[in-house]
Amino acid sequence: MQMKEQAGRIKSWNDDKGFGFIQPATGGAEVFAHISAMRGDRRPNSGDHVLFIAGRDERGRMRAEHLRLAGELSIDQPQIRVKPRAAAPDRKPRPAPKPRSRTAREPQAALRNPLAKLIIFAGLCGLPLIGSLRWLTGLQSFWPLLLYPVASVLCFFLYWSDKSSAKKGGQRIPENTLHLVELAGGWPGALLAQQAFRHKTRKGSYQALFWFIVALHQLFWVDQLLLNGAYTGNWLRGLS
Known part of the structure; x- marks a missing residue:
């Protein structure tokens, strides 16, 4: 049976560790999201509106089985699921560029x-x-x-x-x-x-x-x- 996508918003996201939590638009408990479930052309950020398919892990906890940015139809880029390289210790990490909005x-x-x-x-x-x-x-x-x-x-x-x-x-x-x-x-x-x-x-x-x-x-x-x-x-x- 095909699972239905739900709408939500990235409430928090740790890009270094590649995971965060989704607040469903319908309310209820937050849903764990890992970068391995992400599909699209960029990594998610806190505040992004997303569509996801909810499931449960082996311990019965809610998690996103599939995740994509809401309203964005783009070709999937597998490299977005690769862990980003850590910044060199003697260099100041560059701030992440602001994602352009869909309307832009x-x-x-x-x-x-x-x-x-x-x-x-x-x-x-x-x-x-x-x-x-x-x-x-x-x-x-x-x-x-x-x-x-x-x-x-x-x-x-x-x-x-x-x-x-x-x-x-x-x-x-x-x-x-x-x-x-x-x-x-x-x-x-x-x-x-x-x-x-x-x-x-x-x-x-x-x-x-x-x-x-x-x-x-x-x-x-x-x-x-x-x-x-x-x-x-x-x-x-x-x-x-």
Whole structure:
């Protein structure tokens, strides 16, 4: 049975010895945490908000079986679990650098290769926009031109809400709900939200289905614009 993550805060941490104690967000007794259970790209510090899976050691005492920083999705670096070298006796130890907050890092991450991402985004939106305008003028149907922006705004809000819940350890929005709104035309908003919030970008299974949905939309408009609905025409007539 998969154990559920709990939210908490590092109440105390001895980095030289590689252990500390977590105060669960729900209250109750403190939970022992050892650096060997830590996953992420840096060691924890006192005051950090974390997500952990609680367990018990051989003597029945509470301890964290798995530990990571709350809201931080990063590639695990095994070297963070290595005991830091002691400072030379004739040198004054340097103070540990202040960890940058998640909010301080996110804007920089969201701005990586902005021009390339803008070109890709515009290219992906090109076919749906041209197709929606063609439907508006030729078929007198405004639904695609209405669905894409409305669903995108809704999807952007859902991503923001899910990201906020992930940081606070609250109730998450089901991934199927996000994918359903993306399929309904909200994938442009989802793509913007993924970059703006750095959310759902590192989960391979989620990204695979997301890009499958984007590809479906592109293929639909290729058929409508270039092949005169040879493959999707009968399906659309069946819906009408």
